[in-house]
Each structure stands twice: as structure tokens, then as C-alpha cells.
Amino acid sequence: MDYLALSNEYLGEAQKLKEAIVPIKNRLKQKRLGFEETIFLQRRQAMLYQMYLECRFTGLYLKRHYA
Secondary structure (H helix, E strand, O other), X not given: OOHHHHHHXXXXXXXXXXXXXXXXXXXXXXXXXXXXHHHHHXXXXXXXXXXXXXXXXXXXXXXXXXX
């Protein structure tokens, strides 16, 4: 198994997730958001951030220990 390629895939996905969080952060900074929309965006941001952290951790772990 090519762990270096797998770690690069995880790190690439982490970067995509990080980029997906930016528009949500910008939307949350806007005024006049309804309560429900704010809660929805905060939950989505938290979910994507957790996924980002998991992908980043896994990618770095594979790179450090198997590459």
C-alpha cells in the first residue's frame, strides 16, 4: 500500500474542507441572519471543521509514520 499517496489524499481532502468552511464563516458574519439559519450554519461549520481535523490528523499521521 502506498501510504504517502494515501496521506496526500487525506491532506488534499482536508484542504478542500478548509476552503468549504470559508463561505460559511463569511455568511455567519453577515447581519440579519435568522435564528434557524444561524444555527444551521454553525452546525455545518462545526461538522466540516471536525471532518477537516480528522483528515488532517490522519494525513499527517500517515506521512510521519509510514512515509
